[in-house]
Amino acid sequence: MRKRFASRAALALLGALPMLAFAADAPAPVPNKGDTAWMLTSTALVLLMSVPALALFYGGLVRSKNMLSVLMQVFVVFSLITVLWCIYGYSYAFTEGNAFFGGHSRIFLAGVGDAFKGEWSLAATFSKATPMYEIVFVAFQATFAAITCCLILGSVVERIKFSAVLIFMVLWFTFSYLPVAHMVWFWPGPDAYTDAAKVSALNATGGFIWQMGALDFAGGTVVHINAGVAGLIGAYLIGKRLGWGREVIRPHSLTMTMIGASLLWFGWFGFNAGSALEANASASLAFLNTYLATACAVLAWTFAEWIIKGKPSMLGAASGAVAGLVAITPAAGNVGIPGAFVIGLAAGVVCLWGVTGLKRLLKADDSLDVFGVHAVGGITGALLTGIFNSPDLGGPGSVQDWVTATSGYPGIAAQLWIQAKAVGITVVWTGVVALAAYKIADLVVGLRVTDEQEREGLDINSHGESAYDY
Amino acid sequence: MKLITAIIRPFKLDDVRDALSQAGVTGITVTEVKGYGRQKGHTELYRGAEYVVDFVPKIKLETAVPDARVDVIIDAIVEAARTDKVGDGKIFVTPLDHTVRIRTGEIGDDAL
Numbered sequence: 001m002r003k004r005f006a007s008r009a010a011l012a013l014l015g016a017l018p019m020l021a022f023a024a025d026a027p028a029p030v031p032n033k034g035d036t037a038w039m040l041t042s043t044a045l046v047l048l049m050s051v052p053a054l055a056l057f058y059g060g061l062v063r064s065k066n067m068l069s070v071l072m073q074v075f076v077v078f079s080l081i082t083v084l085w086c087i088y089g090y091s092y093a094f095t096e097g098n099a100f101f102g103g104h105s106r107i108f109l110a111g112v113g114d115a116f117k118g119e120w121s122l123a124a125t126f127s128k129a130t131p132m133y134e135i136v137f138v139a140f141q142a143t144f145a146a147i148t149c150c151l152i153l154g155s156v157v158e159r160i161k162f163s164a165v166l167i168f169m170v171l172w173f174t175f176s177y178l179p180v181a182h183m184v185w186f187w188p189g190p191d192a193y194t195d196a197a198k199v200s201a202l203n204a205t206g207g208f209i210w211q212m213g214a215l216d217f218a219g220g221t222v223v224h225i226n227a228g229v230a231g232l233i234g235a236y237l238i239g240k241r242l243g244w245g246r247e248v249i250r251p252h253s254l255t256m257t258m259i260g261a262s263l264l265w266f267g268w269f270g271f272n273a274g275s276a277l278e279a280n281a282s283a284s285l286a287f288l289n290t291y292l293a294t295a296c297a298v299l300a301w302t303f304a305e306w307i308i309k310g311k312p313s314m315l316g317a318a319s320g321a322v323a324g325l326v327a328i329t330p331a332a333g334n335v336g337i338p339g340a341f342v343i344g345l346a347a348g349v350v351c352l353w354g355v356t357g358l359k360r361l362l363k364a365d366d367s368l369d370v371f372g373v374h375a376v377g378g379i380t381g382a383l384l385t386g387i388f389n390s391p392d393l394g395g396p397g398s399v400q401d402w403v404t405a406t407s408g409y410p411g412i413a414a415q416l417w418i419q420a421k422a423v424g425i426t427v428v429w430t431g432v433v434a435l436a437a438y439k440i441a442d443l444v445v446g447l448r449v450t451d452e453q454e455r456e457g458l459d460i461n462s463h464g465e466s467a468y469d470y
Numbered sequence: 471m472k473l474i475t476a477i478i479r480p481f482k483l484d485d486v487r488d489a490l491s492q493a494g495v496t497g498i499t500v501t502e503v504k505g506y507g508r509q510k511g512h513t514e515l516y517r518g519a520e521y522v523v524d525f526v527p528k529i530k531l532e533t534a535v536p537d538a539r540v541d542v543i544i545d546a547i548v549e550a551a552r553t554d555k556v557g558d559g560k561i562f563v564t565p566l567d568h569t570v571r572i573r574t575g576e577i578g579d580d581a582l
Contacts, residue, residue: 250516315516356517369518
């Protein structure tokens with residue numbers, strides 16, 4: 001969805017005189033200050049979604065003897081992926097290479113700018129002549145890569161070795177997150193499309209899934225399906241927690257889970273509305289859709305649980321919120337208000353099934369329901385995005401001709417089929433990579449702590465400390 | 471001397487404490503405990519996982535009393551802790567060999 005367009009021809013932004021030299025032609029566009037402020041804010045909001053939001057959401061769901069291990073895994077994985085992103089991740093995800101992997105041109109963020117000269121490379125948004133600073137795009141996308149990796153942790157908590165977490169994350173990030181992000185989101189940018197004759201050559205430089213015309217506003221495939229499937233594979237390979245199905249393994253603090261879910265909701269405005277890459281109408285639509293669909297999902301989960309199980313639970317309401325947020329992610333700026341209602345309501349009910357009926361069928365100890373919420377919610381959202389993108393259902397359609405920036409819609413069946421293919425490719429890709437990455441981590445250090453350490457808790461055994469003094 | 475151990479409903483603790491004070495008991499020890507008897511536990515549901523929680527929270531109350539006061543004190547506890555429903559708890563009375571007040575070194579009934 002985005003890419004730099006002025007890599008080598010970095011713009012001189014200091015001093016008005018060099019700019020005047022261009023004035024005879026069309027003046028070179030510079031990033032809008034409001035857009036820049038919004039994107040910096042959004043980036044910080046997505047960071048908040050991981051630390052502390054996701055860490056608290058997950059931490060509250062485990063037993064108190066494993067609280068710190070969850071906080072620590074999220075904290076360190078988030079940092080690890082951020083560092084890898086700036087070393088090579090960004091380059092392989094968001095520079096031109098082939099349809100699956102990017103190139104080497106931005107290794108160690110080479111060429112994003114010259115701080116001394118004040119010359120900064122620009123990245124594309126979704127509007128012509130509306131660039132953003134590439135370093136802002138680098139930071140924004142770094143938080144996406146990092147939180148996606150953190151999501152996977154929920155499947156394997158309370159028994160995985162910390163060293164195995166780190167080894168797995170390096171491998172999975174490199175061979176699943178980066179290529180899937182490249183496949184879905186890399187494209188030449190709107191300003192490259194100046195002439196109808198160039199279109200097919202330009203399109204061919206885009207990511208594999210982008211070329212199919214798949215719609216993924218903020219990461220239904222790249223983030224949620226990608227992580228959800230990797231989580232499920234992990235749950236199968238590492239095995240069930242000791243005592244699963246026999247002993248009471250219940251959340252130690254749903255209070256923290258509620259705080260985490262609420263902060264996720266808050267931060268998700270940066271995730272979804274920020275994915276518009278500008279402070280514009282598309283961001284505003286994504287913002288309201290994110291707000292509304294989540295509220296719908298909370299109500300749907302709560303009432304469904306009340307009817308089916310007899311009591312509306314706090315954990316259910318918090319889970320409904322996350323399910324709604326996940327499902328509206330690919331749709332955020334790609335559907336209208338009717339889409340937000342339907343996607344939110346559907347996500348609440350479908351993900352409730354994902355963590356109950358479907359979970360029983362899968363027979364895996366996906367401990368914190370990463371698959372049941374993120375993969376199932378992500379697939380629900382990705383498919384419904386294809387339907388509710390339709391202008392007939394209040395959706396905005398999508399740009400079909402970037403030379404003239406003209407929107408259209410290929411029809412519900414056609415778009416739904418494209419979405420389904422995007423989902424399928426992501427599921428298979430991440431499934432295979434996750435399998436290999438867990439196997440390698442298992443060979444190198446072993447995936448699980450000993451039974452004795454697991455009984456006593458990971459906080460003391462893996463990290464040498466306790467969460468609570470009692 | 472006898473050690474009276476009573477398992478009671480947590481919300482009855484204040485009533486029992488008042489009744490014991492009126493019966494002349496000068497000190498009690500209270501512990502939060504869990505257990506089960508005839509009272510059933512409850513089920514808890516966390517997403518797909520349903521757990522039957524057999525252990526019900528109770529208060530364990532202990533007090534050491536002279537032999538002559540045992541019946542009066544048992545009556546006071548029973549009166550104050552009773553709701554007539556399953557789960558009101560139990561009282562156990564055990565003989566007590568020896569008692570020492572640490573501050574003064576007094577022993578036996580003088581230490582109670």
